Amino acid sequence: MTTTLITGANRGLGRETARQLLALGHTVYIGARDRARGEAAARELGARFVQLDVTDDASVAAAFAQLDADGGLNVLVNNAGISKLALNGPEALEVFDTNAVSIVRVTQAALPLLKKSANPVVVNVSSALGSFTANHDPARPASRYSAIVYGASKAAVSMLTVQYARAFPEIKFNAVEPGYTATGLGGADHSTGRPVEISARVIVRMATIGIDGPTGTFQEDDGELGW
Ligand SMILES: NC(=O)c1ccc[n+]([C@@H]2O[C@H](COP(=O)([O-])OP(=O)(O)OC[C@H]3O[C@@H](n4cnc5c(N)ncnc54)[C@H](OP(=O)(O)O)[C@@H]3O)[C@@H](O)[C@H]2O)c1
Numbered sequence: 001m002t003t004t005l006i007t008g009a010n011r012g013l014g015r016e017t018a019r020q021l022l023a024l025g026h027t028v029y030i031g032a033r034d035r036a037r038g039e040a041a042a043r044e045l046g047a048r049f050v051q052l053d054v055t056d057d058a059s060v061a062a063a064f065a066q067l068d069a070d071g072g073l074n075v076l077v078n079n080a081g082i083s084k085l086a087l088n089g090p091e092a093l094e095v096f097d098t099n100a101v102s103i104v105r106v107t108q109a110a111l112p113l114l115k116k117s118a119n120p121v122v123v124n125v126s127s128a129l130g131s132f133t134a135n136h137d138p139a140r141p142a143s144r145y146s147a148i149v150y151g152a153s154k155a156a157v158s159m160l161t162v163q164y165a166r167a168f169p170e171i172k173f174n175a176v177e178p179g180y181t182a183t184g185l186g187g188a189d190h191s192t193g194r195p196v197e198i199s200a201r202v203i204v205r206m207a208t209i210g211i212d213g214p215t216g217t218f219q220e221d222d223g224e225l226g227w
Pocket residue numbers: 007008009010011012013014031032033034037052053054055079080081082098125126127128177178179180181182183184185186190193
């Protein structure tokens with residue numbers, strides 16, 4: 001029995017990842033900051049719900065206390081994220097808090113549970129917009145798209161992945177680039193993005209790696225993406 005928590009799973013890529021992992025037999029917790037939205041998603045998918053605002057220490061502590069009481073955790077998918085185009089201090093702090101600092105907050109709370117698992121796995125949902133390789137490759141859309149704060153926050157996700165993988169070799173930490181996807185991210189028009197069903201596959205692939213799977217890598221559809 002594999003128990004998986006996905007943050008920000010009431011919609012978008014997180015919700016689709018939950019759907020696919022449930023089909024593979026995982027017990028899935030939908031982490032959502034809004035109880036009504038999260039409970040509705042969990043009910044529709046046949047998942048469990050846990051209230052979890054990744055920017056709120058008390059919410060994170062309560063969520064992991066619930067998971068611990070319920071029996072533990074094997075896989076953590078740090079998926080919750082926001083994008084804001086405005087360039088100012090408060091909004092930059094909000095983006096960094098949600099996308100990057102939350103990975104420290106949630107992962108630290110998850111570590112005691114993950115350490116009890118025989119095959120503990122963490123997947124950090126990042127973006128090619130945070131990849132220096134993709135940002136410098138003229139063939140890649142990331143080299144032509146301006147995302148100053150969002151891109152920087154996802155570059156931080158890369159280093160958090162590398163550092164956590166080194167610090168906790170008994171746990172596998174990998175970052176993934178799901179690809180440009182038709183979700184509500186940032187309230188922008190993402191309708192030209194590809195469907196969540198395709199983009200979630202790389203998240204699922206890395207959430208289901210075996211005991212000999214990689215750690216400290218950045219993955220996309222076709223394999224590894226340069227940092
Ligand atoms: N869509 C793309 O093209 C794309 C490309 C590369 C990477 N990504 C990444 O994929 C991940 C999922 O994004 P998405 O495209 O599925 O966007 P989305 O549809 O906007 O979903 C984002 C999810 O994160 C949740 N969330 C935001 N702030 C939160 C907080 N403080 N606590 C808990 N949950 C929070 C949202 O909850 P609410 O419903 O309460 O707002 C929502 O469930 C993000 O990390 C994003 O950066 C997306």
